[in-house]
Amino acid sequence: MRRGSTATACVALFTACLTLTACGSSGSSGTTAPSEGGSAAAGGGKVGIDFPRADTDFWNSYNKYVPQMATELGIDLMPPTNSQNDVAKLVSNVQALTSQGAKAIVMAPQDTGAIATTLDQLDSKKIPVVTVDTRPDKGKTFMVVRADNRAYGEKACKFLGDQLKGKGKVVEFQGSLSSVNGRDRSEAFAECMKANYPGITVFAEPTEWEGTKASAALQTRLTQHPDINGIYMQAGGAFLAPTLQLLKSKNLIVPPTDPKHIFIVSNDGIPQELKAIREGQIDATVSQPADTYAKWALFYAKAALEGKTFAPGATDHDSTIVDVGGGRLEDQLPAPLVTKDNVDDPNLWGNQVK
Amino acid sequence: MTETTVASPGSPGGSPDKAPPPGGGHNGLGLARFRDLALVPAILVLIVVGALIEPAFLSADNLTNVLQQQTELSLLVLAEAIILIAGKFDLSLESTVGLAPALGVALVIPAASNGLGTDLPVALGVPICLLIGMLVGAFNALLILRFKLSAFIVTLGMLIVLRGLQIGFTGGQNLFALPESFLYLGNARWLGLPASVWICAVAYAAGIVTLGYFRHGRAVYAIGGNADAARAAGVRTDRVMWTVFVVAGLLAALAGLLMTGRLGSVAAAQGDGMIFTVFAAAVIGGISLDGGKGTLFGALCGVLVLGLINNILTLAGVSAQWIQAIYGGIILIALMLARLTTGKAQD
Structure with missing residues (x-):
C-alpha cells in the first residue's frame, strides 16, 4: 500500500518535472498593459503577439518596445501573451489569439521544430505569421525578422x-x-x-x-x-x-x-x-537589436494585413531580405559589433534602456 | 522507555528504526553500513579514469574546483535528503535558491539597479535572505502539517509561485549590482579552501552527527519509517517535521547565497531545474524515496559522483551533442557498480 503510493508519487514527480522545466523557468509577468494606440488600424484587423519569455534582459527590452512601436505604426495590437519559453503554451496562446480575432500573428518560437503544425493551421485560416528572432524549421511564414x-x-x-x-x-x-x-x-x-x-x-x-x-x-x-x-x-x-x-x-x-x-x-x-x-x-x-526586432516585426505584420508583398534584396533599413528556401523570406537585420570605440553610440538599444 | 526505541541504536545506517522484520535485524545492521559506502568504489574508479584522461585532473586546484562547484548542490541535497528520510517531499527548494537572494538583494539595492526602492541597510541583506528561506520552509510546513495537504503538490505549487514571485518583483531582470556582503561567502577562501567548501563540510558534519546520534535526529528516521509508530512511541512528530522544513528552507537560501556570490549576479532563472539533479544525487546516494532509509554521507557521495563526472566530461572535451547521453550513461554505470559491490538490492 505504502510502497504503491510512493511509486505513484515518483512517477508523478517525474512527469510533473518534465512539464515544469519549461514553465518553472519563467513566471507570468512582463506582459505589458494592452496597447490603446492603434484604434485607427490602417490595414484593418487586429495583430496578436506572443512574447517568448519575460525573464531575460533582452526579451524584457523587446517586450517593452512592442507596445511603443505599435503605437508609432498605428497598429491595433491585442494584449500580448507570454509563452514562457514553452512551445505548448505558445500553441495554446496562438489559438486563443486567433479565436479572439487576430488577423495577423507575431511570435518568436524558441523551439523551431515543434511549431510547424501551428503554422500550417494558421496558413489554412489565411492568417499571416511574422516570426522574430528564430526561423521555424518548417511551415509558412510571411516574414522572418531575425538578426543574422x-x-x-x-x-x-x-x-x-x-x-x-x-x-x-x-x-x-x-x-x-x-x-x-x-x-x-x-x-x-x-x-x-x-x-x-x-x-x-x-x-x-x-x-x-x-x-x-x-x-x-x-x-x-x-x-x-x-x-x-x-x-x-x-x-x-x-x-x-x-x-x-x-x-x-x-x-x-x-x-x-x-x-x-x-x-x-x-x-x-x-x-x-x-x-x-x-x-x-x-x-x-x-x-542584438531588440528595438528593430519589435519595429520590423510589427511593420511586416501590418504590411501583410495591407496585402503588400516583398521580394529578396536590399531594404531601406540597412538590411537584406533573403529567400531562405521555398519562397520563405527572411529580413536579416544588422547587428553591430560594439567595442570601446562605439560603445557610447546612443542608437544602441542597450544605451536606451533605463 | 520510549526514547530507547528511537534513540538508542548508534549506527547511522537507519534501518533498525524502520521496524526490522522479525529475524532480519542483525543482518540489516551490517548491510546498512555497506550502503553508506556503496558509492566509494565508483568514486575511486572515476578518480582513476579522470587521472588517465587528463593529468591536470589530480591537481589540487582542479579537485578544489570540483568541490566548490558542487557546494550549492550539496547543500540542497542535504536539505532534500533530510526531508526524504522523514518521508516527505520538497520540490520548492530550487525556487528558494533564486527567490531568497533575489529578494534579499532587491530590498537593499537602489531602485536604479532594479531594486525595489526600499533601500534597507545593506547589512540586513544576508539575514533577510536566510530569513526568507526559513519562512518558505515554515509556510510549506504549515500547509503540509497543519492543513494536511500533500507535500508533493504543495511544494510543486510553491516551486512555481516562488519562481513567479522572483520574476514578478525583479521584472525578469538579472540583478547585477550586488552588495559586497552577498559576494563574500561565494568567493572568500579560508585556510586555502573556498569558504563555501568549509560551510558545506560543517553543514554535513552537523547533519550526520545529528541524524546519527541525537534524539531529534533519530526521530527523523523514525517518522520516515512509520510516522504513526513514531508518534505512538512518544516522538513529537509535528515539531520535528516543522524543524526539518525550516532547516531545509534555510539551507536552500544559504545555497542561493553561495551561488549568488560565485556567479556575481542573481539570474532570474537561478536554481531553475536544479531539483532534478538534487533528486538524482540523493537517490544515487542511497536515500530512499519511501522515507526512513539512507544516510547523509551516502547523499554526499552522490553529489561527489555527479561533480566528478561533470568535471571529467569537461576536461575530456566531450562534444555538446553527446554530453548528455554520456553523462546519463555514466550515472547508470556508477549505480550498477554500487549494486555489484554491495550485493544489495536497491530501491
Whole structure:
C-alpha cells in the first residue's frame, strides 16, 4: 500500500518535472498593459503577439518596445501573451489569439521544430505569421525578422582572431544546440576559426544557456590550461556576471596591454555588457537589436494585413531580405559589433534602456 | 522507555528504526553500513579514469574546483535528503535558491539597479535572505502539517509561485549590482579552501552527527519509517517535521547565497531545474524515496559522483551533442557498480 503510493508519487514527480522545466523557468509577468494606440488600424484587423519569455534582459527590452512601436505604426495590437519559453503554451496562446480575432500573428518560437503544425493551421485560416528572432524549421511564414546569427559567430571569431593575432586558446560558451540561434552561432564561429585562424585552439563548452554550467566549465578549463587568452560567450545576459566574477577571483581582469589579458567577446548588447566594455572588463559585444526586432516585426505584420508583398534584396533599413528556401523570406537585420570605440553610440538599444 | 526505541541504536545506517522484520535485524545492521559506502568504489574508479584522461585532473586546484562547484548542490541535497528520510517531499527548494537572494538583494539595492526602492541597510541583506528561506520552509510546513495537504503538490505549487514571485518583483531582470556582503561567502577562501567548501563540510558534519546520534535526529528516521509508530512511541512528530522544513528552507537560501556570490549576479532563472539533479544525487546516494532509509554521507557521495563526472566530461572535451547521453550513461554505470559491490538490492 505504502510502497504503491510512493511509486505513484515518483512517477508523478517525474512527469510533473518534465512539464515544469519549461514553465518553472519563467513566471507570468512582463506582459505589458494592452496597447490603446492603434484604434485607427490602417490595414484593418487586429495583430496578436506572443512574447517568448519575460525573464531575460533582452526579451524584457523587446517586450517593452512592442507596445511603443505599435503605437508609432498605428497598429491595433491585442494584449500580448507570454509563452514562457514553452512551445505548448505558445500553441495554446496562438489559438486563443486567433479565436479572439487576430488577423495577423507575431511570435518568436524558441523551439523551431515543434511549431510547424501551428503554422500550417494558421496558413489554412489565411492568417499571416511574422516570426522574430528564430526561423521555424518548417511551415509558412510571411516574414522572418531575425538578426543574422551566423554573423554573430563570425564577428566574434574575427574580433578574437585579430586581437590574438591568430594564436592562442579560446573558450566558447555555446548556447543550447537545440535552438537555431545557438546552432548558427556555434557553427559559424567554428567554421570561421578553422578557416582563418588555424593557430587558435577552441574549447567549445556546452552550457544550455546556463551561467552555472559556463562558470564551472571555465573554472575547470582555466585550471587545465592557465594560458587561455580568449572567451566567446554567446549570450551576455546569461554568462557575463558569472564569467567576470570567476576572472575577478583569479585576478585575471587586467588591461589589454597586459600579456595576461583575456579577450572577451559577447553577444546580446545588454546595458551591463556596454558598461563592462566601458570599464575595460570585456572587449566587445554584438548588439542584438531588440528595438528593430519589435519595429520590423510589427511593420511586416501590418504590411501583410495591407496585402503588400516583398521580394529578396536590399531594404531601406540597412538590411537584406533573403529567400531562405521555398519562397520563405527572411529580413536579416544588422547587428553591430560594439567595442570601446562605439560603445557610447546612443542608437544602441542597450544605451536606451533605463 | 520510549526514547530507547528511537534513540538508542548508534549506527547511522537507519534501518533498525524502520521496524526490522522479525529475524532480519542483525543482518540489516551490517548491510546498512555497506550502503553508506556503496558509492566509494565508483568514486575511486572515476578518480582513476579522470587521472588517465587528463593529468591536470589530480591537481589540487582542479579537485578544489570540483568541490566548490558542487557546494550549492550539496547543500540542497542535504536539505532534500533530510526531508526524504522523514518521508516527505520538497520540490520548492530550487525556487528558494533564486527567490531568497533575489529578494534579499532587491530590498537593499537602489531602485536604479532594479531594486525595489526600499533601500534597507545593506547589512540586513544576508539575514533577510536566510530569513526568507526559513519562512518558505515554515509556510510549506504549515500547509503540509497543519492543513494536511500533500507535500508533493504543495511544494510543486510553491516551486512555481516562488519562481513567479522572483520574476514578478525583479521584472525578469538579472540583478547585477550586488552588495559586497552577498559576494563574500561565494568567493572568500579560508585556510586555502573556498569558504563555501568549509560551510558545506560543517553543514554535513552537523547533519550526520545529528541524524546519527541525537534524539531529534533519530526521530527523523523514525517518522520516515512509520510516522504513526513514531508518534505512538512518544516522538513529537509535528515539531520535528516543522524543524526539518525550516532547516531545509534555510539551507536552500544559504545555497542561493553561495551561488549568488560565485556567479556575481542573481539570474532570474537561478536554481531553475536544479531539483532534478538534487533528486538524482540523493537517490544515487542511497536515500530512499519511501522515507526512513539512507544516510547523509551516502547523499554526499552522490553529489561527489555527479561533480566528478561533470568535471571529467569537461576536461575530456566531450562534444555538446553527446554530453548528455554520456553523462546519463555514466550515472547508470556508477549505480550498477554500487549494486555489484554491495550485493544489495536497491530501491
